[in-house]
Amino acid sequence: MSEAGDADSVRDPGGRWKAVAVLRRTVLTLLVAGQTLAGVYGMLSVLPYHGGDLLEQSIVLLFALLFAWISVGFWTAMLGFYMRRRGGDPQSLARRHDAATLAATPLARTALVLPIYNEPVDRTLAGLRATVESLRASGQLDHFDFYILSDSRDADVWLAERAGWYALCRELGLEGRLFYRHRPVNLNFKSGNVADFLRRWGADYRYMVVLDADSVMGGDTLVRMVRHMELAPRIGILQSSPSLINAHSAFARFQQFANRIYGPLFSTGLAALQLGEAAYWGHNAIIRTEPFMAHCGLRRLSGFGLFKGSIMSHDFVEAAYMGRAGYQVWMEPELHESYEESPPTLVDELTRDRRWAKGNMQHIWLLFFGRRLRFAHRMAFINGILSYLASPVWFVFLVLTSIEATRLTLWPIDYFPDPQNSMFPVWPEWHPHWAVAMILSTFFLLFFPKFLAVADVLLSGGRRRFGGFWKLLLSVCLELFVSMLLAPIRMLAHSRYVLEALFNVSLHWGGQNRTDETGWGQALISQAPGTLLAGGWAALALWLDPMFFYWSLPVALPLILAAPTSVLLSRVAIGQWLRERGLLLTPEEQRLLPLVSTVAEPVPLNPTPLSAFELAVIDPRLNRLHRAQARHRRTLEPDTLIQWARRCLEQGPGALNRFQLNALARDADSLAWLHHQAWLEPPEGYWGRRIGWLGAIERGTGAAG
Amino acid sequence: MPYREVEETLSRVLTYLRLSGIAVTPEMARRALRLVDSVLQDGEQRLLARVMERLPETFAAPEEALPPQTPPLHHASVHYADSL
Numbered sequence: 001m002s003e004a005g006d007a008d009s010v011r012d013p014g015g016r017w018k019a020v021a022v023l024r025r026t027v028l029t030l031l032v033a034g035q036t037l038a039g040v041y042g043m044l045s046v047l048p049y050h051g052g053d054l055l056e057q058s059i060v061l062l063f064a065l066l067f068a069w070i071s072v073g074f075w076t077a078m079l080g081f082y083m084r085r086r087g088g089d090p091q092s093l094a095r096r097h098d099a100a101t102l103a104a105t106p107l108a109r110t111a112l113v114l115p116i117y118n119e120p121v122d123r124t125l126a127g128l129r130a131t132v133e134s135l136r137a138s139g140q141l142d143h144f145d146f147y148i149l150s151d152s153r154d155a156d157v158w159l160a161e162r163a164g165w166y167a168l169c170r171e172l173g174l175e176g177r178l179f180y181r182h183r184p185v186n187l188n189f190k191s192g193n194v195a196d197f198l199r200r201w202g203a204d205y206r207y208m209v210v211l212d213a214d215s216v217m218g219g220d221t222l223v224r225m226v227r228h229m230e231l232a233p234r235i236g237i238l239q240s241s242p243s244l245i246n247a248h249s250a251f252a253r254f255q256q257f258a259n260r261i262y263g264p265l266f267s268t269g270l271a272a273l274q275l276g277e278a279a280y281w282g283h284n285a286i287i288r289t290e291p292f293m294a295h296c297g298l299r300r301l302s303g304f305g306l307f308k309g310s311i312m313s314h315d316f317v318e319a320a321y322m323g324r325a326g327y328q329v330w331m332e333p334e335l336h337e338s339y340e341e342s343p344p345t346l347v348d349e350l351t352r353d354r355r356w357a358k359g360n361m362q363h364i365w366l367l368f369f370g371r372r373l374r375f376a377h378r379m380a381f382i383n384g385i386l387s388y389l390a391s392p393v394w395f396v397f398l399v400l401t402s403i404e405a406t407r408l409t410l411w412p413i414d415y416f417p418d419p420q421n422s423m424f425p426v427w428p429e430w431h432p433h434w435a436v437a438m439i440l441s442t443f444f445l446l447f448f449p450k451f452l453a454v455a456d457v458l459l460s461g462g463r464r465r466f467g468g469f470w471k472l473l474l475s476v477c478l479e480l481f482v483s484m485l486l487a488p489i490r491m492l493a494h495s496r497y498v499l500e501a502l503f504n505v506s507l508h509w510g511g512q513n514r515t516d517e518t519g520w521g522q523a524l525i526s527q528a529p530g531t532l533l534a535g536g537w538a539a540l541a542l543w544l545d546p547m548f549f550y551w552s553l554p555v556a557l558p559l560i561l562a563a564p565t566s567v568l569l570s571r572v573a574i575g576q577w578l579r580e581r582g583l584l585l586t587p588e589e590q591r592l593l594p595l596v597s598t599v600a601e602p603v604p605l606n607p608t609p610l611s612a613f614e615l616a617v618i619d620p621r622l623n624r625l626h627r628a629q630a631r632h633r634r635t636l637e638p639d640t641l642i643q644w645a646r647r648c649l650e651q652g653p654g655a656l657n658r659f660q661l662n663a664l665a666r667d668a669d670s671l672a673w674l675h676h677q678a679w680l681e682p683p684e685g686y687w688g689r690r691i692g693w694l695g696a697i698e699r700g701t702g703a704a705g
Numbered sequence: 706m707p708y709r710e711v712e713e714t715l716s717r718v719l720t721y722l723r724l725s726g727i728a729v730t731p732e733m734a735r736r737a738l739r740l741v742d743s744v745l746q747d748g749e750q751r752l753l754a755r756v757m758e759r760l761p762e763t764f765a766a767p768e769e770a771l772p773p774q775t776p777p778l779h780h781a782s783v784h785y786a787d788s789l
């Protein structure tokens with residue numbers, strides 16, 4: 001380690017990256033401020049009273065916020081494009097050590113931890129299997145241990161997880177290296193789950209790699225990450241930039257394509273601005289365990305409402321604490337073979353965003369009351385907060401501009417909007433060409449980076465990896481169209497989530513749906529408020545002024561069409577149709593990397609129609625496994641458990657609620673009793689029928705469970 | 706004694722053996738038949754239940770070593786800063 005430390009100090013004497021970061025951020029601030037001032041000037045020129053009253057001043061203020069926000073994105077992409085065209089950021093971690101130095105660096109014990117919560121077991125373990133196999137192929141498997149950390153609350157889910165863990169141990173020969181921990185109480189969500197691991201086994205590992213349920217990582221990438229950490233002892237967290245894979249529905253395919261083609265530009269720009277003060281995204285990252293345990297414990301917030309209790313979006317806070325302790329946090333876009341999945345439908349994405357909106361709003365408290373945090377990490381909080389707060393700001397901006405249009409049409413002209421400060425009348429002026437210029441400049445800021453990303457692909461000679469020039473171009477146009485359809489829907493949903501968060505409405509935390517499509521009924525009901533609101537708004541606009549009506553259409557029309565958009569984008573058949581025509585292709589799909597293809601169609605761990613609980617009762621080997629891991633110390637009265645077990649035997653597990661099933665599944669004696677009794681049941685009974693099915697499957701395939 | 710009940714009982718025994726990881730060789734099948742026959746000779750009532758109850762003493766299920774679900778504990782602390 002000391003040699004590694006010396007190497008790090010030689011390569012980065014005095015942390016030269018800090019000076020570079022300050023310079024880049026200063027330039028970015030000047031560019032954004034200058035651009036925003038120009039935008040504000042343009043907006044003032046567009047408004048009839050040129051900001052002469054409170055309404056117009058409010059419009060200008062909100063416009064400035066939104067314009068600055070999209071300017072940051074624009075210049076981040078510009079910087080990313082510049083860095084990529086010059087062959088990478090010279091300050092990046094990837095440029096710090098040559099291949100020979102990396103290859104000569106010994107590895108250290110590393111734990112791959114996979115916190116899960118009611119996730120699809122087959123897909124989750126298929127991802128872990130792919131990662132393990134890739135590490136085996138790298139020849140460095142021996143340096144890694146694996147932990148499945150389950151917070152799942154349904155007996156059917158965690159029994160399936162444990163059965164899957166057992167099968168995976170045997171299949172991969174990882175007995176004693178692949179572990180399964182099921183927390184009886186899921187305190188403090190995912191961060192509490194990881195903290196529970198650290199308290200028990202964290203001291204055994206120098207590093208931990210945190211994976212998400214849908215993560216897949218390449219062995220060579222993991223090995224490279226460990227070596228980077230070994231060579232730079234002041235790095236506390238190294239975050240990779242995951243690409244999306246395994247998309248089937250049209251919605252997921254659009255997200256995957258956008259992530260794959262625009263992502264590198266934005267992540268390279270972001271990394272170039274953040275350098276050693278990057279954010280942690282909660283997964284696909286390697287963490288130095290000792291400082292993480294020493295400095296990154298998350299206190300409960302002591303404020304009020306939303307700002308009281310556990311921190312929900314833990315990752316940004318942990319990065320900020322790591323920075324506060326003097327450690328660097330890097331995000332390295334050149335760490336390839338780091339993957340995750342997109343939510344399959346808009347409904348799923350919005351369900352996830354509801355949690356994230358609340359978590360990010362909670363960071364307002366840390367932004368103001370977090371002590372000794374680095375400025376860059378406070379900016380990361382602002383970035384996260386604005387990701388969601390921008391939506392209600394946009395919404396209010398639209399409301400105010402509608403009031404402005406209404407005023408101009410219905411109310412008499414006010415020649416003295418500010419009577420206290422002006423003796424002369426103000427003549428309202430309307431410059432449609434200025435308004436068009438403002439709209440075009442906004443569209444330019446939003447869409448030019450996307451075409452720059454395409455240019456980057458073309459200049460890199462990568463067009464074939466996206467299906468060829470014309471298909472790439474058509475895919476980008478389709479993606480632009482769909483993103484314009486989705487933006488107002490997201491805006492309205494995020495506005496609601498921000499309000500819910502600030503008023504502290506209780507949210508449900510659940511696993512991500514990765515399979516189901518959205519039904520018409522569900523879509524029509526969930527999108528009805530937005531559709532009605534947009535319909536009313538467009539009708540008002542048409543009644544007021546046809547010009548205002550046309551201006552409202554880019555927002556109103558997508559909201560009116562929200563239900564069909566949501567339904568059609570959720571369709572797997574449409575996603576496949578696009579794929580068969582070579583549209584929205586990504587390089588990973590075309591090359592069919594083994595790492596990616598193994599998770600595309602995960603082999604079912606339980607090929608029977610029986611639930612995991614039923615298998616735990618019937619299958620002798622699984623029953624033995626679950627009994628061995630179950631409690632022998634009873635926390636409930638034996639009579640109560642016997643009563644529930646009898647009901648389960650007579651009527652099946654469906655006769656019990658979740659608490660009762662969990663209690664039986666955790667109790668070794670109950671499992672043993674149920675197993676014994678089920679096998680004595682006649683063939684026509686509940687358990688007898690299931691034994692018959694299992695026997696038939698077992699005879700047919702040679703394996704069960 | 707209906708033939709079907711005997712057949713179902715034998716089938717149940719063979720299913721249990723297979724699911725327990727015991728290969729059903731001709732020798733194993735003969736032993737299963739002998740078990741059913743022996744229980745039948747003692748009486749026809751509750752045939753399935755009586756056969757299943759005698760199964761463990763007739764066939765020793767392979768005791769596969771289960772992998773450790775978790776490694777030995779190595780307690781350590783996660784520290785919390787004095788302030789946020």
